[in-house]
Amino acid sequence: MDIKKTPKKLNVKEKYRLMTRDLAWEPSYRDEKEIYPYVDYEGIKVHDWSKWEDPFRLTMDAYWKYQAEKERKYYAIIDAHAQNNGHLNVTDARYLTAIKLFLQSISPGEYASHRGFARVGREFAGVGPQVACQMQSIDEIRHAQTQVHAMSNYNKFYNGFKDFANQRDRIWYTSVARSFFDDAMSAGPFEFLIAIGFSFEYVLTNLLFVPFMSGAAYNGDMATCTFGFSAQSDEARHMTLGLECIKFMLEQDPDNIPIVQKWIDKWFWRGCRLLTLVAAMMDYMLPKRVMSWREAWNIYGVENGNALFRDLARYGIKPPMHWDDVEKSIDHTSHQIMLGLYQWKFGTAFHSWTPTASDIEWLKEKYPTTFEKYYLPRWEYAIAQKENGGEYNNFGLPKLCQVCQLPTLFTEPDDPTQLCHRETDYEGEKYHFCSDGCQHVFEQEPEKYVQAWLPMTAMMQEPLKGDLAAWMEWVSLEPTAAGEYANSEDKANFEKWRKQVSTD
Amino acid sequence: MSKVFIILQANEETRSIVEAIEQDNPDAEVVHEPAMVKVQAEGHLVVRRETIEEEIGREFDMQELNINLITLSGNVDEDEDALTLTWNS
């Protein structure tokens, strides 16, 4: 009798074929166009969906197994953090500003990505991307939830956390991240994938998660470090999905190349503008720093980005259009943003401060050609105001960029003493931009960006009509959450509680 | 030539994994940063299951890498025996 030897288990390729590819079927009583009505209109041509393959070959059963393991690790640390006064282990309470900004701006972006991937997973006509998008959609809601959960431990003790969801919709600086994700979510499925899956995940999330989360660990915040790394472990898969998708589009039809290039140009620029907030977090908001924004950019932007675009050159893809402008801005943006946040601190749900003497030494060392010459005089002015019992504030409402929605506080690429003014007349109305990059994005699709809800101009419309007190109430901004760190309840409480738990 | 890299959380499990990667990639450079460890090499890096199993002292499924992976750079190919990272330039 023949004994049939069954293999112990399927190999990964076989398993992926059976549990992903074989889930698809040919429709018999409806045609493809009815089922997938959104895959054609962007102009991307796909001839064979089966050519798309997840290089990790992850199947849903393995996905749940490993995600459950990540969650167990995560909650073990979150529990320990909550049980052991973890909030008092951070370097000092200045650090909380970074995670407040994260919660108000970035975590809602995770939720937006969740919705976006759920949608495009339904819209793509191939089972490979459908399954990968389903996993990513579940990942993204996990990120939003674990981030909110981790930071809820700080909400028990500190101001500025509790109204993040409302503030995501209403307060001014959060509209930068919100408009970025809204722009992607209102695009077609392929553009969404280039926007989030490729440009944001592949080119930019390393800059957000890797050095910043390493910095969280360095500053004693195990809760944030853990959600960060737990999320980032999914990002490796997302980045791979992003890269596979772009290669898939480029290999399917040469007509796709110019469309993809246009999206890369747009989304790289939009992503870099969004990351200027992260630049300020890295250079100014971590009391102990792992690396400067410039150093992080050199590793994850320049070195890694160059490797990627050298690899994609074989398809005829060029590095993003405004790459040089980004490179020129790197030594400036964190200072420009932080000076802005500091002077508008009466309107932010986080605290800011002037750099300390040791911060200034570090900034001089990390930015030898720019900080001392261009930015230190303004910080010294602010410090002098404080020493004289005053406070440097700018009660003027800033002009915002129609595209990135940041205040137009960036300088000309080749002149750090001159703000960049760009305007376009479209259908009898003027629109303003912070840069050539944002102006270019607008001019490609003006009908889209004329609809932008800009928090500053909106404040002057009905029903607020410029009433600042009414605005503060509408955005749930309590005075205790805003302003100078030195005078904050957060600082006083942190110091008091830390004293109580210390033995000396 | 471009650098590929893999970054893992720094913990007990990945200590063995990093040692395995070093054995299989003699030219790779290991960089320790707070809470994480980065292994980078010019153009090509391979992570082998058998070497990890030797180091870790138990069976290892390549997809377990997912749990401790922070990020990577390069074109990915993974099967039950190895994960490879490459840049084609």
Added chain:
Amino acid sequence: MAVVANGEYKFPSRDRVENYYGHQLLFACWDHHMLMAAPFMLFGAPDQKLGDIIEQQLKPLMQPDPDFDKIDWDAIEWTKSGEPWTPDFNKTIKQNGLVHKEQFCFKTPGLSTLVPPQGE
């Protein structure tokens, strides 16, 4: 260029002048003076005197800059959409040709306490 869409794609501007109940927005920038990080948003009715807007809204916001008291208001170089421009403070916003969301800029050569001149 136009949005690629699968239907008609036409929506009104969110900041159109009709949304400002007979008023309009203006932006003003003191070039090379970035203590105040971005151009200021100003607000008024088209028949308001430009001089009143400058005195009541713009000047108080510029005041913290250490160069403010040294400004020679007769020697300022004004621009509008990048072109030289001469405002008349006694005339209205409208008479000065300032449309909704117009930005005007001004330079005060020689004043550079907090931002060094380029090239030095």
